[in-house]
Amino acid sequence: SSVFGKTLSDCAGEDSRICAITAAMEEGTGLTVFEQAHPERFFDVGIAEGHGVSMAAGMAKQGMIPVFAVYSTFLQRSYDMLVHDVALQKLHVVLGVDRAGLVGADGETHHGCLDVSYLTSIPGFTVLCPASFAELRRMLRRAVEELDGPVAVRYPRGGQGRYQDDGGDGTFVCLREGDDAAILTYGILVNQALDAAELLAQKGTRVRVVKLNQICPLDSKQVKDALSGTERLLVLEDCMATGCVGQRIAAILAQERMEPRCLTLKNLGGRFAPQGTVDQLYKAFGLDARSVAHSVEEMLHEQ
Numbered sequence: 001s002s003v004f005g006k007t008l009s010d011c012a013g014e015d016s017r018i019c020a021i022t023a024a025m026e027e028g029t030g031l032t033v034f035e036q037a038h039p040e041r042f043f044d045v046g047i048a049e050g051h052g053v054s055m056a057a058g059m060a061k062q063g064m065i066p067v068f069a070v071y072s073t074f075l076q077r078s079y080d081m082l083v084h085d086v087a088l089q090k091l092h093v094v095l096g097v098d099r100a101g102l103v104g105a106d107g108e109t110h111h112g113c114l115d116v117s118y119l120t121s122i123p124g125f126t127v128l129c130p131a132s133f134a135e136l137r138r139m140l141r142r143a144v145e146e147l148d149g150p151v152a153v154r155y156p157r158g159g160q161g162r163y164q165d166d167g168g169d170g171t172f173v174c175l176r177e178g179d180d181a182a183i184l185t186y187g188i189l190v191n192q193a194l195d196a197a198e199l200l201a202q203k204g205t206r207v208r209v210v211k212l213n214q215i216c217p218l219d220s221k222q223v224k225d226a227l228s229g230t231e232r233l234l235v236l237e238d239c240m241a242t243g244c245v246g247q248r249i250a251a252i253l254a255q256e257r258m259e260p261r262c263l264t265l266k267n268l269g270g271r272f273a274p275q276g277t278v279d280q281l282y283k284a285f286g287l288d289a290r291s292v293a294h295s296v297e298e299m300l301h302e303q
Contacts, residue, residue: 001030072112117243161191
């Protein structure tokens with residue numbers, strides 16, 4: 001959150017059109033630094049996320065560049081406004097989707113596990129998924145300064161893991177080569193994927209790790225180029241199964257007559273995540289490195 005707020009404040013210092021909106025979560029979303037530096041362009045709408053989105057749409061219509069920082073679980077209240085006030089009019093509204101994925105201590109009501117499904121269902125939305133602080137800084141700048149239309153930058157609660165690089169602007173980034181199987185993921189789960197690949201490498205299994213920088217829109221040609229020749233594919237996500245990225249990737253590969261021999265979708269399935277630490281929940285849902293490595297081994301044993 002602090003990285004998001006500092007980066008946005010720096011952007012606002014360079015462009016007077018940039019403004020920030022929060023829904024009674026100034027400190028939680030890291031916007032305190034923005035409010036202190038640019039008080040005339042900081043707006044707290046209270047606990048009224050739908051109003052926050054509509055307000056952002058009105059600002060964008062008048063030539064401003066509004067950035068609404070909001071927890072994923074609270075953004076769900078704004079679905080109608082995202083569709084009709086923002087996307088239908090192709091307005092450049094930027095969403096800082098905080099607490100995306102499993103959040104741990106805040107409990108089952110605060111997990112941000114639905115935004116992947118509903119944001120990618122809205123025509124015209126671009127959804128970016130940083131996996132490190134460096135990527136959050138660059139992707140937020142890109143969302144504000146370069147892209148058009150509605151853009152969401154979704155990022156997890158807390159810090160970063162072993163992956164601290166910047167994968168650049170491409171949709172797909174190969175982080176590790178391997179020809180026995182491939183793991184496709186995005187966001188903070190890239191760390192579990194890399195750890196799983198390392199565990200498998202110790203047993204002589206070479207796994208390719210591919211990271212998605214952008215989960216929407218997905219271009220068929222880019223999917224084909226990134227996954228060409230992949231016979232065993234595991235897609236790792238911390239969202240619900242319905243509407244997940246893995247389903248969309250599978251549909252594209254099927255349409256292109258490129259179905260892998262084995263496909264495994266690792267996600268939360270069809271149930272809400274309970275209370276628990278992130279590590280506990282990763283293990284419970286099979287999203288941790290050891291579980292992922294085991295799933296890859298199961299694919300390798302299938303004919």
